[in-house]
Amino acid sequence: MLLISIIKTALELLVKLLELSNEGLHRLLSDAGFTEQRAKCQQRLADWLQGVARVLTQDGRQMTGSYAEGWANSMVQVNGRTAADSDIDWTVLAPGQEFHLRGGCERKGSCKDATPLQVKEGHAQVAVGAGSQPAVTATACGVRPAQDTCHAIECCSSFFKNRIRKLLPYNFDKVHLVRATRPSSTNELRVSFSFQEKDIMRNLSTDQGQLFTLIKFIFKRHLPLTLDTPGLKTYHAKTLLFFMLEKNDTHPSIEAWQPHNLIALLKESLDMMLSFIDSSSSPNECMPHFFMPDAPLYFKNAGIGGDFDNTKARVRDRLCELRSDISGVVEQLRGLVRPLQSEKFYFHPFTLLPLTAPPAVTEIRKGMYSPEMYYKFADVYSVVHQCVSELQSESSDRDTLMRQLSILQQLQWCKCATLCMTAMAHLKFGESEEAERLAMELQRHHVVSGLKPQDIQADKYDEPAKLPEDSDWAWRFCLPCDSPPRFPFLPEFTQTLFTARLSQPLSSHLYVNFRCLSWSLQAELLRNRAPAYAFDHWIKELLGDPDLEELLTLAHYSDCRWHVRLSLQQMEMIEKERRVAMETQDEENIGWVRQKWWRVSNRSGSGSDSGAHRSSEDEEEDEERRLWARARLGLVAMETAAEQRDSWTHTKVSWMRLQ
Template sequence: HFEIVKFFVSQINDQSNRDTCCIKAADKAAIFDHFEIVKFLISCVSSLDQRANLRFQCAIAACSRLHENVVASLGLEPDWLFQYNTILSFTAAMAIEDRNSVLNKTLSQMQTAQITQLLRLSISQRHVALAATLLNHQRFSTQHVDLPDDNTGATALMLAADAGHHELIHKLIDLGASLHAQDTHGRTALSRACQAGYVQAAKILIDNGADASHRDSQGLTCAQLAERFEQRQVLRLLNPTENPQHPQPAAQRLHQLSDHSEQDHRLSEELHRLLSDAGFTHQRAKCQQRLADWLEGVAQVLTQDRRQMTGSYAEGWANSLVQVNGRTAADSDIDWTVLVEGQEFHLEGGCKGRSGSCQNATRLQVTEGHAQVAVGAGSQPAVTATACGVRPAQDTCHAIECCSSFCKNRVKQLLGYSDLVHLVRATRPSKTNELRVSFSFQEKHIMRDLSTVQGQLFTLTKFIFKRHLPLTLDTPGLKTYHAKTLLFFMLEKHGTDPKAEAWWIPLGIHGATKAEAWQPHNLITLLKESLDMMLSFIDSSSSPDECMPHFFMPDAPLYFKNAGIGGDFDNTKARVRDRLCELRSDIGGVVEQLRRLVRPLKSEKFYFHPFTLLPLTAPPAVTEIREGSGHYEFYYKFADVYSVVHQCVSELQSESSDRDTLMRQLSLLNHLQWCKCAALCMTAMAHLKFGESEEAKRLAMELQRHQVESGLEPQDIYEEGILLKSIRLPKVLDWAWRFCLPCDCPPRFPFLPEFTQTLFTARLSQPLSSHLYVNFRCLSWSLQAELLRNRAPAIAFDHWIEQLLGDPDLEELLTLAHYSDCREHVELSLQQMEMIEKERRVAMETQDEEKIGWVRQKLEGLDAASGVLKVESQSRGRKRKAESD
């Protein structure tokens, strides 16, 4: 409708109105890919500055939706690539499809050093296809291949090693990248690969001459770095063991297995009770799933991307192997899948050509579960934000949606329907230009429908594959995905209905047994059958790298961990097979380890602190707390509260903040009982900032009377039969008092008492996980102790202890130890801190160890003082006795 737009613009006589209309219309035209209209509307704006700004805004809008024609017509300034992730992501998405005309035009305007800088940025942002395109570009200068980052000293090779991008490492070495260059910490590319745990990257570097004995500025060798960061497989590479003897292949040993059905039934019942008491039940899995849905909904509002949660946290099973109480285990994570807006691929064997986007589209050939593409996008599907403080690790996978389902009949075996698949950045061993077909959304739905026994079987299998084999028996190689795939084959065999009857003949058991498969007394039998099935899969392929078939794509093999590396890793298959045989013949060792690991729940509560788990993207500024009744709108108020808290904490640190503006922002939280502690604390801080101490004391007294909720009851989260997936978080209980807020510098609150300032914990050591941790319950205690000093009533330490014992953190325990001189209180704080450290509930940093050290010193000081007093008391007693004599 180009002519209509021209006509309407010509009818606006007032230039100011014309500018306003053209600016709004151009943005809409960019969103809907009308590049001619965009160019025309920009030309109609009177001011050169406004035109330049509008061109940039339209470029952002078009890049966010991958509208190549609009972007090409506008062009991209070189600086934009460095300043705006949306624009860099556009060039990366185009590079995967080998459509680089816009990029080439921009590169023609750049200096060679700038192109190297762009290469480093691309690698650090995990844009492998873009980085590969830059390395192959005619304007890339090999003379600048080792140009380091000004701040960190990192070269492109080091950044590729950080992320395990072995494809880029090969290319950079071919182009002459130095293996011996050092960053500001004296670390080489090999040092960094060993620290990060990327075995294949480390092997390539070593094979090309990297020095494993190099010491960094702390004097640490590559092996010592790997040991410090618990990278066991890197240590295996650096210190290969002699090949073990394998007495018998698994297939030859299966006939030796015997059946102990009565004993298995008793053990099954015991295991079922053990796992049920720890929360591994269908009902608690449903609660966990609702918590994940809530987190997903709020994250979608904040990030404004097509983000979905996948993996164990969302599925509700075995995110922790200790107990199901809302906490994520230290060796687990939260997985996000983000579908790239505006990009769609078409698969041969899947695409039916039914939609408009399918017409004339290239259909990608799928080989062993991997779509063949023009340019490789790397073999690391996710970007990992490592665990930091109370935040668990979070993996974000940027995926490309397909127009269709794939292997529809296999999916329907378990799900009843088939949905769209997507492609992720992963390859087979030694392959490059391909993307893996992913069924993670379908898998999530299947896992969410598991019965208690089905979920417990998965938990047992995951425990064996992820913990027992690699840690207890030093036999790594299997992954959680192998356990999930094995469960799918078991569900196919015995049906998904937990009440269904099934025939099966477990190997080694004579005769057929008719039984209800998914019943508690069959748990051990099901586990043995699963292990038999796994051994059968392992023996079905002669390749040392192949483990088992993919459930949905039977022609696609799943591989062992670190497949394709060779050397000692070629023995992985034989080691795993022998260990599984031993386990199959004697389950007792597994059960004993489980008894030590799994702990019964002391409380039914879920310790869910959602505002510590959200993605660390800067939240948008808001001026109101929105309410909505629709499914998506339900999450508005929670996202808005997070934004307001972030704004207020930032304003409290600003030297130029305005009192009225800050108080107006804080007033948005006044009517919300579920975050009252946070609102009262920040308001008291605002009064202290502006010298209004009496008002701050009044609020401290109100905080004395206020109590927060340490956890959520199951009935607050999930009710059987309610179809809505949004949880019914209580409105009258204060549950929102722990926050992790985006942050890139240490906090400044000079108006607060010195100790209170230390309770704002800045965690800045991990770039993708940097945040400010604020526990408002703990902050409330400190404000009360400082502002109401020497006032009645005295500090209620017993009340503090009663609140924190269920779910303490280091800051709360430090606060108790700081303000109380009671030995029992300080000792309790130290014991709880050491337990948190031992159980890895916090990803410890130096500052955390210093907190524990301070409490330990205080306890020693109290003991020493007590000893002196005891000696003095004894001395006085002897003196009195002598005088009386």
């Protein structure tokens, strides 16, 4: 026995050692989707989103940053989702403006009479300061990640071409200026290379991208969160990677960039970072800029309150410790990174578009090539916005609404949305039989959950992705909105599924999940026909990518213990992983489900679990369901709502005691 247990322990140790090895780390990241191939898919999705956003905003915006670059926008998996602490970055160049930089501008042709600006340590010296906030941030809200919009001014030329050429032999992009200064300067604008950076990041091989992911993880999460040592950020990780690419040659086939070298490369990077830190005596500076060797990069929040936190020394010490033992990093990463359960990308582009009021649309334009190929998607977004507004308007006219809806009729890829809105229009104008007919059509209609990599791939390299037009993937929308939704003609619970998120002015929107609406409309309108509820089908559909509304819907209509428990668990997981930026209304909804779970799990017997036969108990529950929906809509008196909340608090306490 003793021998066996010794052997077992030794084997476990060996397995652990092997897991810690290079191949293990490489495999861990590859299994979670951190590969060149999936990064390419992510980049194509970003390009697609940019194409549609540009049609809507007409400001020529360009996506930059990790979402567009395809690497480490989320540390968990590469499946189209954005991490709670990541964002989508846009750069908008001011129209008709151009600056000239000394050292960049060639002072020929149209630049003959230009007065180039002097550039000091990467900052162009200007007469009037523009502040040091480069971007306007629309905070994360509901399913929308934060979006940064950086207004910039284009320069007439590139800058430090010899440095760019080290990593990009064929890049002719110009640089631009953004509102940012050195820690104690004013009246200057920072030279930005974000377009060149995007180009470099988009050409990384799997091993190069994985090295970046590791460095970013250490700088952005491990140091500040686990080791309580803030100071470094994503831009430092990117810069360090660029220096590593320069040192080891970018070509992915050379010996350095192989899976078995990943840990050696990481250690080499940390050594390089330490020597950068030591090469400057200033407490604010941590490394040189990759493209502008005379410009230092500063620690995060440098200059604010002096060197109060002793940032430089602390970061240096932590990096030294990591350099000699990276097992802590690997362990943390192992807890975070998760293997893909599916190859799919969960991409809901109509929830991610900038929330500018879409233009009025009377037809869906056609087009084969960029940018015309994006017109139809922007047009559909506009029509959906129009119809949802029209449905809420008290003065809306039936024929106008039906005409707008008919614009969408032929499109398969947004059919669920069209059918739902048409059913709603019939309900609005008192045509319940027509609405029922559409509910039955919805019952037969299937939407797709997630896009397969082959759906995203283009025919030719570098051609924009064409999303499938014969399957329905466009059923989640965030629509610009500034007042609470009003759909009094809908069943009460169905009304609660329109989630208005109005607390953040720049991110105010109405969230509409048409798949979820479709389930609720079927459940309500086909109540007396079997089978009105298709819970097993709902569950199968939602499991890869559920949202709070869908889980609430399942818990609302089903009295099966298992269904309610599943809803609660999934909602708590969304909350824990911060997949949705939650507000009070979401907490309350989770509270409702928790209360229901407590109720169904304490109910004697489980005879009604199947939902097939209805008893007086079921009718009682129908009544309660109705009350809940009314309370959520604010239709019942405040006291009742307060009572319900008290009973919920009570329930929660007893539930916690049960645990």
